[in-house]
Amino acid sequence: MKKNSLKILFVLFALAITFIVTIKWLDDINIKLDPDTLDKLIASSSNLNSENKVINSIVEVITNNNYIDPVAIILKKYSANYNSQENNNNDVPVVNEETSPLVYIYNTHQTEKYNSSLDININYSVLDASYLLQEKLKKYNISSVVESGSIKDILDTNNWNYASSYKVSRMYLENAKKNIPSLKYFIDLHRDSVNKKISTVEINGKSYARILFVLGLENINYSENKKVMEFMENFLNTNYYGISRGIFEREGPGVNGVYNQDFSTNCVLIEVGGEYNTTEEVANTIEVIAEMINAYIGESV
Numbered sequence: 001m002k003k004n005s006l007k008i009l010f011v012l013f014a015l016a017i018t019f020i021v022t023i024k025w026l027d028d029i030n031i032k033l034d035p036d037t038l039d040k041l042i043a044s045s046s047n048l049n050s051e052n053k054v055i056n057s058i059v060e061v062i063t064n065n066n067y068i069d070p071v072a073i074i075l076k077k078y079s080a081n082y083n084s085q086e087n088n089n090n091d092v093p094v095v096n097e098e099t100s101p102l103v104y105i106y107n108t109h110q111t112e113k114y115n116s117s118l119d120i121n122i123n124y125s126v127l128d129a130s131y132l133l134q135e136k137l138k139k140y141n142i143s144s145v146v147e148s149g150s151i152k153d154i155l156d157t158n159n160w161n162y163a164s165s166y167k168v169s170r171m172y173l174e175n176a177k178k179n180i181p182s183l184k185y186f187i188d189l190h191r192d193s194v195n196k197k198i199s200t201v202e203i204n205g206k207s208y209a210r211i212l213f214v215l216g217l218e219n220i221n222y223s224e225n226k227k228v229m230e231f232m233e234n235f236l237n238t239n240y241y242g243i244s245r246g247i248f249e250r251e252g253p254g255v256n257g258v259y260n261q262d263f264s265t266n267c268v269l270i271e272v273g274g275e276y277n278t279t280e281e282v283a284n285t286i287e288v289i290a291e292m293i294n295a296y297i298g299e300s301v
Helices: 002-029 035-046 049-063 070-078 126-140 151-158 162-179 222-239 279-300
Strands: 103-106 144-147 185-192 200-203 206-209 211-216 244-250 267-274
Touching: 103 126, 103 162, 126 144, 126 185, 126 279, 144 162, 151 162, 185 279, 206 267, 206 279, 211 222, 211 279, 222 244, 222 267, 222 279, 267 279
Parallel strands: 103 144, 103 185, 185 267, 211 244
Antiparallel strands: 200 206, 211 267
16 A cells, blocks of 8 residues: 555656646747647646645645646746737737737636626626727727636636635736736726616616726725726716716725735726626626726826
């Protein structure tokens, strides 16, 4: 029994070393993975939770790292989804002076969906809303990227709870900024869980999903983030009165309190409607958010 245990540990140790060497080799040769290969790697990595826990323990002893996460390493290198004529695949974004994106759109709670019983599109989520925002920003000649890397895969691989989602989105934020230095504005789109009456407003005969800004008071520089949200709030109140539910300030036990807003003063968390809003109502609001972002960028330049 003891010999078998030693054999298993040796095999796992060898796998861990092989993985580290492979990742280093990928970095050295700057290899680019096609989307199908990347999907297979992610899927296989995501199914190795129990093995990863053992490998993590071994690697922690060897390297003093808190964890080793194959999904995280792969997605951190290949995650940012940048649509341009120069780069129409899922490789590391190609950035030049003409197309350098300013806005990074992501979803810390990526799996939040809108009520499927109200729409034909049963899978409409905050990630879909992010891609729509990317399209709407083009109207104002604002280039952006949408984070397509999976939050859930990394949570599952590391056996982290849902509250650790902000830890994962922080990894993506840092990776995006490293790969795309031109990024200046960071929009975290969420969906609230309030009822339809609270999350919906009609303006000039058009129905919108209402907007709520969330501000973390446990970031020591929160006052700077608040100024950004106040500008956006004033823009909404002036042009689409009633669409904003205000700025929700949060701190204390049981809440995150920072929401990665210490990463940048231009890091904004926006709740777009609630679970009972239709895709049409969300789409109407996304158009308003694009207009609002354009106004803020024009003011902050």
